[in-house]
Amino acid sequence: xxxxxxxxxxxxxxxxxxxxxxxxxxxxxxxxxxxxxxxxxxxxxxxxxxxxxxxxxxxxxxxxxxxxxxxxxxxxxxxxxxxxxxxxxxxxxxxxxxxxxxxxxxxxxxxxx
Amino acid sequence: xxxxxxxxxxxxxxxxxxxxxxxxxxxxxxxxxxxxxxxxxxxxxxxxxxxxxxxxxxxxxxxxxxxxxxxxxxxxxxxxxxxxxxxxxxxxxxxxxxxxxxxxxxxxxxxx
Numbered sequence: 713x714x715x716x717x718x719x720x721x722x723x724x725x726x727x728x729x730x731x732x733x734x735x736x737x738x739x740x741x742x743x744x745x746x747x748x749x750x751x752x753x754x755x756x757x758x759x760x761x762x763x764x765x766x767x768x769x770x771x772x773x774x775x776x777x778x779x780x781x782x783x784x785x786x787x788x789x790x791x792x793x794x795x796x797x798x799x800x801x802x803x804x805x806x807x808x809x810x811x812x813x814x815x816x817x818x819x820x821x822x823x824x825x
Numbered sequence: 826x827x828x829x830x831x832x833x834x835x836x837x838x839x840x841x842x843x844x845x846x847x848x849x850x851x852x853x854x855x856x857x858x859x860x861x862x863x864x865x866x867x868x869x870x871x872x873x874x875x876x877x878x879x880x881x882x883x884x885x886x887x888x889x890x891x892x893x894x895x896x897x898x899x900x901x902x903x904x905x906x907x908x909x910x911x912x913x914x915x916x917x918x919x920x921x922x923x924x925x926x927x928x929x930x931x932x933x934x935x936x937x
Contacts, residue, residue, distance in 0.1 A: 716868075745924070754829075755914070755927040762923075770924065802869070811857045813871030814925070 715739045718803050718817035725793060726825050733788045733820045735803030744786040745814065747802040748772060755802065761786055793824045827851055829917045831928035838905050839936055845901045846931040848915030852896030859916040859925060860889055860900055869914060872900075905935040 716737040725731060737744065742763045747755040747770075757770030761780040775797070776790050786805075790797055800821050804814040830849040838844050850858065857876050863869040873882040878893040886903045902909055912932045916925035 747927075752929070754929045755916075757924050757926075760924060771926070804869075811874045811876055813859060813874050814861075814869075815871070816861075816868040818866075818868045 716803060716805055716815050716817045718801075718820050720820060721818060722821045722823075724823045724825065727792075727794055729793050731790045731793050731822070733801055733803075733822070735786045735788070735817060736784050737786075737805045737815070738784065739805060739807070739815065740783065741805035741815070742783065742808050743806045743812075744780065745804045745806075746770070746776075746778060746786070746788050747804065748774065749800045749802060759788065793822075795824045798822060798824050827917060827919060827922075827926040829915065829926050829928040831913075831915055831931050833931060834929070835932040835934070837934045837936065840906060842905050842935075843901065843903045844905055844933065845899050846913055846933075848898045848900070848917075848928055850896050850898070850915075850917040851919065852894060854920040855893040855896075855917075856920045856922070857918040858891055858893075858898050859918070860898070861914040861916065862911045863914060863930070864911040872913075902933070905933070907935045907937050909933060910935045 719734045744761045746759040749755050756772035758774040759778040802819045803817040806812040806814045860872040861869040873889050875891040880891040888901045891898045912930040914930045916927045
């Protein structure tokens with residue numbers, strides 16, 4: 713059973729809309745991550761956080777932004793969605809410590825028309 | 826950008842077959858190697874986190890080995906079952922980095 717939750721699972725929306733993808737975890741993990749994955753491609757890290765008020769950009773440049781106001785919550789926002797943002801977005805968290813595994817949510821499949 | 830390669834890209838085996846996949850990663854500045862299993866319509870699930878050269882880990886019928894000097898890890902599945910059908914991902918963490926770099930995965934299909 714999941715201790716990390718993403719909503720919505722699927723979203724089809726028009727160009728220009730503001731979108732927020734939600735991610736919450738109940739494990740008390742300090743570290744949280746957002747990945748983007750296109751079909752047949754690897755997971756690319758777009759944002760991560762080491763704790764409240766900490767956010768960093770990942771390896772893949774993204775027009776999205778994130779916030780970390782509470783430990784358990786790490787939402788991702790697109791101010792003005794474009795078709796190029798169509799992708800799968802996965803949220804993950806991990807405990808503090810060098811070699812902790814990451815725990816993933818079920819993902820959000822985003823389609824921008 | 827770190828390069829993590831997985832092979833084969835996909836694999837189709839019969840129930841009962843044993844199989845293995847490869848993950849190649851940079852042989853310098855190694856910190857850890859992760860393996861995840863990702864079943865369709867589910868979330869990726871951690872299998873192993875490996876840190877030491879020569880490390881071997883086992884979970885049921887699945888095991889993994891690690892060679893940090895030559896930069897590869899093998900994942901083995903003994904007596905594959907249809908429920909083993911999934912994409913298997915490896916992810917590399919380099920020394921001095923705090924995040925993971927994932928490979929594209931190996932998609933395994935096990936037919937009854």
